[in-house]
Amino acid sequence: MSNKAPRGVRLVITLAGRRNAGKSSLINAIVDQDISIVSDQPGTTTDAVAKHYELLPLGPVTFYDTAGLDDTGELGELRIKATQKVLWRSDVALVVIGEEGITDYEKNIISNICELKIPFVILFNKNDLRTPSAEELNYCRENNFPFLEVSATTGLNIKEIKKAIIELSPDEMKQTPVLAGxxxxxxxxxxxxxxxxxxxxxxxxxxxxxxxxxxxxxxxxxxxxxxxxxxxxxxxxxxxxxxxxxxxxxxxxxxxxxxxxxxxxxxxxxxFARFKGDLPSLVKGAEAIDTLENGDIVLVGEACSHHDVADDIGRVKIPRWVTQYTGKNVKFETYAGHDFPEDLEKYKLVIHCGACMLNRTEMLRRVTECNRRGVPITNYGVAISKVQGVLERIIAPFNL
Structure with a gap:
């Protein structure tokens, strides 16, 4: 059943940490299946491995076992970037601490997760081999970071990890979300x-x-x-x-x-602009269509990769309608899937799809990142209603 749930409505839980911290062993223990290769050789996990799981009362979730954030070399840098992309769309993070303990390296990982505003719990793994020091425990307590001592080998606190995930989950994942009800x-x-x-x-x-x-x-x-x-x-x-x-x-x-x-x-x-994102912000973003000038670049964001057809909505129709509405020679660039450009500042506007294949966390991060960099963002439905002259009627039911 959990395999059939839409990807965009799943809670995303990511395990992050050093190579050989025991992330793969932990995820196997949590889902009670061998889905990640386990080895004493650092760097066994090269790409993020996804495991769908039914975690009640949350329902369908996806665990991601990621490559170690201390990977090395040119290929290692690519693996780290892949891990960071997974973190970008995560609802909850499990920071796995191995035998090295909490060093400046682990503190940087935690700082990055805090900047992304991802709820997380620190897992002192391999409790059968090492227990956290008094200094490490004080670090967690002083910063109000939740933590658990766990062991994939003995099963220590595996059930408590699941409880922590449930407690850290966004409120909307604990309730039945409303689209139009x-x-x-x-x-x-x-x-x-x-x-x-x-x-x-x-x-x-x-x-x-x-x-x-x-x-x-x-x-x-x-x-x-x-x-x-x-x-x-x-x-x-x-x-x-x-x-x-x-x-x-x-x-x-x-x-x-x-x-x-x-x-x-x-x-x-x-x-879906309301269900997955921030409708008032996306409506306001549509105002930027009126300010487009010749040579401006508009980013068309697609949540899923697909074969485009002759009259593709994002790649053909929206550019055509916006051009007709503005009368300007505007350039359009498309990004598909989970990729989102790092050079957002070059765009005058982002027009995003309905995000049915993204979870709400990832879509809100995209909205937040655009707002932080001063780039207006709207979505397909809002933008189309704007250029067709019916936006006020379309948003009237929401009493914005």
């Missing part, structure tokens, strides 16, 4: 407008649509799913007004024309 009530009708075009996956709906429809059903409301050319006829045949219409952003202009003004309207991508 606060916008309608039990028994209400909600109309979902789902266009089927070349970009639509064969035989299925895209993840945001699936998640929203499932939530409607979970809330004991009625989900009516139609294509964009059917919305007007559907509304005219309904015996009562729907509580909400949710449309794909790509057809928001035509749908807005077909849906009466007294029926609340929003988009799937706008719902």
């Amino acid at each position: 606060d916008l309608f009530g039990e028994g209400d009708w909600v109309v979902c407008v789902v266009p089927i075009d070349l970009a639509a996956p064969k035989g299925r709906l895209i993840l945001p649509q699936v998640q929203v429809i499932r939530e409607i059903l979970d809330c004991d409301a009625v989900a009516v799913t139609v294509k964009d050319r059917e919305i007007e006829e559907t509304l005219s045949n309904m015996k009562r007004k729907p509580a909400l219409v949710i449309t794909d952003s790509q057809v928001v202009l035509t749908v807005a024309g077909d849906v009466p003004d007294d029926i609340p309207l929003t988009t799937f991508s706008t719902l």
Whole structure:
């Protein structure tokens, strides 16, 4: 079951520390499976190894066993960068201390995790071989850093590690997150407008649509799913007004024309802007579209790597719509997957996808990093509604 949960709604837990600190042995002990190769040879783990696991009451989580942050050489530097990318999207970190104890090196790791504002617990591993010194324990206590003495070999405090993860987890992971469920009530009708075009996956709906429809059903409301050319006829045949219409952003202009003004309207991508990020910040970021000038560079951020089609939303349609709206010769660059450029300052604006394949922690970090560097950020749905002239109506249900 945990293997089928969407990647973007999983809690991400990363084990970080030196080579040979026992990270692989610990993760094997936590999930009670041999998923990471264990060896006395430092550097056995070269790339981050992911393990899906059901950790109740949190539900599906992903553990990452990472390469040691003290790796050496040119290849070692690449492994360290890969580990740091995993940390960037982590909800909880387990800092594993090996036989070397807490040195300046470990303190730098902890400092980095603190800067990223990742909740963490320090694990003094290999308790059967070494116990932490009084100085190390004082370091933890003076800084209010939670810690445990553990051993993958004897099983000491393995259950306590799981308890610590649950306690450190973000509040939204301990509760059922809301996409649109606060916008309608039990028994209400909600109309979902789902266009089927070349970009639509064969035989299925895209993840945001699936998640929203499932939530409607979970809330004991009625989900009516139609294509964009059917919305007007559907509304005219309904015996009562729907509580909400949710449309794909790509057809928001035509749908807005077909849906009466007294029926609340929003988009799937706008719902995800709230669900995965910071909707007010992303709405404000869209204002930067009005300031674009010739030669400005806009970053289009995609959460997933995919084969782009002739009318790709992020690589073709949004650049076309923004260009038509501004009348400017703006350049567009695309970053896909978990990569996010280090030279953010060169961009006048970031337009990000709905982030259905990212967890909320990673998306919020991207928003925070853009804000920190003074680069406005918005998302697909908000940006499209902006350039189509319907943004005020689309965000009206949220009372911003």
